[in-house]
Amino acid sequence: MKFAKRVLVLGAILSLGAAGACSSGPGSAGGDGGDGAVTVAATSNEKPALDAAVAAYEEAHPDAEIQVTYAALDQYQTTIRTQLSSGTAPDVLFVWPGNGNPVAMEVAAGAGYLEDLSGRPWAEQISEGIKPVARRDGKTWIAPVGFSGIGAVYNTTALDAAGLAVPETWTELLDFCAAAKREGKVAFSLGAQTPWVTQLTSYALTPTLVYGPNPEFAQQMANGEATFADSAWQSALNKYVEMQERGCFNESPLGTSYESSLTQVAKGDALGVVQVNSAVPALKEQAGDDVSFDLRPLPATDDPAETRMAGAAGSSYGVNAAAEHKDGALEFVDWLMSAEGMNLYAETNAALPSIPNDQFTVDPALTTLQRYQEEGKTFPYMDQQWPNARVQQAHFTAVQELLGGRTTPADALRRMDEAYQQGA
Amino acid sequence: MVRNAVTPAVEAAAPAEGAGPGRTRQVRRRPSHARRAPWFFVVPAALFYAFIVLWPSLQGARYAFTNWDGLSRASEFVGVDQFVRLFDDPAATGAIWHTLLIAAGVTIIQNLIGLLLALGVHTRIKSRNVLRVLLFAPAIITPVATGYLWQYLLAPDGAVNGLLELVGLGAWRQNWLGDPAIALWCIVGVVVWQFAGYSMVIFLAGLQGVPEAVLEASTIDGAGRFRRFWHIIRPELAPAITINLMLSIIGGLKLFDQVWVMTQGGPGNATDTMSTLIYKNAFQFNDFGYGVAMALVLTLFVAVLSGAQYKALGRQKGAS
Numbered sequence: 001m002k003f004a005k006r007v008l009v010l011g012a013i014l015s016l017g018a019a020g021a022c023s024s025g026p027g028s029a030g031g032d033g034g035d036g037a038v039t040v041a042a043t044s045n046e047k048p049a050l051d052a053a054v055a056a057y058e059e060a061h062p063d064a065e066i067q068v069t070y071a072a073l074d075q076y077q078t079t080i081r082t083q084l085s086s087g088t089a090p091d092v093l094f095v096w097p098g099n100g101n102p103v104a105m106e107v108a109a110g111a112g113y114l115e116d117l118s119g120r121p122w123a124e125q126i127s128e129g130i131k132p133v134a135r136r137d138g139k140t141w142i143a144p145v146g147f148s149g150i151g152a153v154y155n156t157t158a159l160d161a162a163g164l165a166v167p168e169t170w171t172e173l174l175d176f177c178a179a180a181k182r183e184g185k186v187a188f189s190l191g192a193q194t195p196w197v198t199q200l201t202s203y204a205l206t207p208t209l210v211y212g213p214n215p216e217f218a219q220q221m222a223n224g225e226a227t228f229a230d231s232a233w234q235s236a237l238n239k240y241v242e243m244q245e246r247g248c249f250n251e252s253p254l255g256t257s258y259e260s261s262l263t264q265v266a267k268g269d270a271l272g273v274v275q276v277n278s279a280v281p282a283l284k285e286q287a288g289d290d291v292s293f294d295l296r297p298l299p300a301t302d303d304p305a306e307t308r309m310a311g312a313a314g315s316s317y318g319v320n321a322a323a324e325h326k327d328g329a330l331e332f333v334d335w336l337m338s339a340e341g342m343n344l345y346a347e348t349n350a351a352l353p354s355i356p357n358d359q360f361t362v363d364p365a366l367t368t369l370q371r372y373q374e375e376g377k378t379f380p381y382m383d384q385q386w387p388n389a390r391v392q393q394a395h396f397t398a399v400q401e402l403l404g405g406r407t408t409p410a411d412a413l414r415r416m417d418e419a420y421q422q423g424a
Numbered sequence: 425m426v427r428n429a430v431t432p433a434v435e436a437a438a439p440a441e442g443a444g445p446g447r448t449r450q451v452r453r454r455p456s457h458a459r460r461a462p463w464f465f466v467v468p469a470a471l472f473y474a475f476i477v478l479w480p481s482l483q484g485a486r487y488a489f490t491n492w493d494g495l496s497r498a499s500e501f502v503g504v505d506q507f508v509r510l511f512d513d514p515a516a517t518g519a520i521w522h523t524l525l526i527a528a529g530v531t532i533i534q535n536l537i538g539l540l541l542a543l544g545v546h547t548r549i550k551s552r553n554v555l556r557v558l559l560f561a562p563a564i565i566t567p568v569a570t571g572y573l574w575q576y577l578l579a580p581d582g583a584v585n586g587l588l589e590l591v592g593l594g595a596w597r598q599n600w601l602g603d604p605a606i607a608l609w610c611i612v613g614v615v616v617w618q619f620a621g622y623s624m625v626i627f628l629a630g631l632q633g634v635p636e637a638v639l640e641a642s643t644i645d646g647a648g649r650f651r652r653f654w655h656i657i658r659p660e661l662a663p664a665i666t667i668n669l670m671l672s673i674i675g676g677l678k679l680f681d682q683v684w685v686m687t688q689g690g691p692g693n694a695t696d697t698m699s700t701l702i703y704k705n706a707f708q709f710n711d712f713g714y715g716v717a718m719a720l721v722l723t724l725f726v727a728v729l730s731g732a733q734y735k736a737l738g739r740q741k742g743a744s
Binding site: 081107111195255257406407 | 494495497580581599600601604690691693707711
């Protein structure tokens, strides 16, 4: 029995030691930079732009060291939340503007994980269109480095070859769909198998139909004074369905992925795709230098003057309230928000700087978006002002069911209202 | 000659002939010896398991009784509200139904095909070893890669529709993953494609234990193929059937990777399973407590179904 006890004690010590080793210390995935390096975490979509920005920053600041960790979007959302709640998050982190996302500004700042950036030199220069999604309780919590937009990205080379022009009104758009069909082309490629793609047509139509005529709509919804079902969202979803019925989209959009939809446009089989500006570099890469693209608003009425675009804070960063290297983190974020930082970031990412400036050379494909930004004719992405991520998911599901003929716009909007009313 | 049908590898794995009675005596003696084995031998492993599996799992399970959002520092105790909510939520009940359909579909089809493949390659045909490797090969591919591969093949302009067109069956072209009525069964098909070879290998191991002498005797006595299978091979395969059914039902119940890659639960909610819904709630909807409640229900499902199946098959084996 003496031997038995010795083995028991040894076993317990070994197990405890092993378990302790597994759980001790701060997480190594971006939590500890060591040697005074400022740690940054972002989604892998940001890699080209952030790498370029970090290289330029380190060159301009020889004493500074920035250590970046990237993760795919889903993985980033789960990792960063765990790191924030366990106190091992990096000094600077990619944060989604507004709300409606697991790592959105409202969520992270609401839980007290973000540093107040209201006193930074750039905070007051943020444009009015972006302020609602960068601020909470009157304070600025994120640095919106880029400005992005949603519209129809046209393959202008294919458009010219087919002898067609970009539609400026809703009637022209329906005619454009019919003309494309006659030419044996798809007017707008739709990869609705990828859930997030389903929302883009709604987001391209509602600025003109909902938020343009009633700029207070998002606030009215927040106050409980408006609903999706009793708004022009109904008209937007009706038009979405009409586009499908009139043959504007490819056959079987529900079986087509985001990647396939881009390939169709890059090859010229489809003339356009309703997408975010980040699709432009992806299309250029596939199509080569001989093919040109243009991001334009998707018309929703017959008066071009009424047309608006969804344009919003894109790539945004927050500073961890418990950052180990807070001064270095704030300096880096300030630099990102300088004209030099924003322009470099936007040029690499095919976006626009969030604070317009003369030094920026705009990508020719984005001149219309830039004009709309400067004229204040853009509205934030709709989900950025929704109280939880369920509304967006309800929208994805509803659109897929609409395209599959399994629901009606009225029922889709009723479910989005239900999700909205669940609150934060 | 019949023995030649067994490959050298099979012979090496099969019990040596003539060792029967001696082995039986040894096996009979073992239990009394086993009872005297020092119980504390299991302590290090048990403690290790408790610290890295049981303790964290119990720690996590308590969130099912809270409304924690996965990020905030505070949460409230809400009792069994999350479980009540689960059975009132059409998305959750739909996901439970899809999960059961997938588990049943995968379990039945995968094992039937696995068994047929095993019987097919447990013969003297020359290419049997190559066939075994080829049929098992999909099982070593990561499920995520398989998902992407089949998403590509099943696209409206993908290879599957292209092939149907080529052989004159253009009318059979489908919007495979985009049609809510068939998307779920496409996922079942992909899982079966990937893991039927895995089931086959386990059945093959079981087939090696079937006494050749009894098979020969039954053939001489005039037993046909089906009677030989049903009365001689099937009872001997009982352990392989048990393990195969158990693995496939558990795999079917917790299926995530292929669904996530191929459809993310869509179109609509047509292919949402409990696992995808757990992920969405816990990590996308900031509803961690609800996600954990679902995970507990899934754990219960797996435990009850696999336990019931184990008992049923155990009884069947005893009876045979």
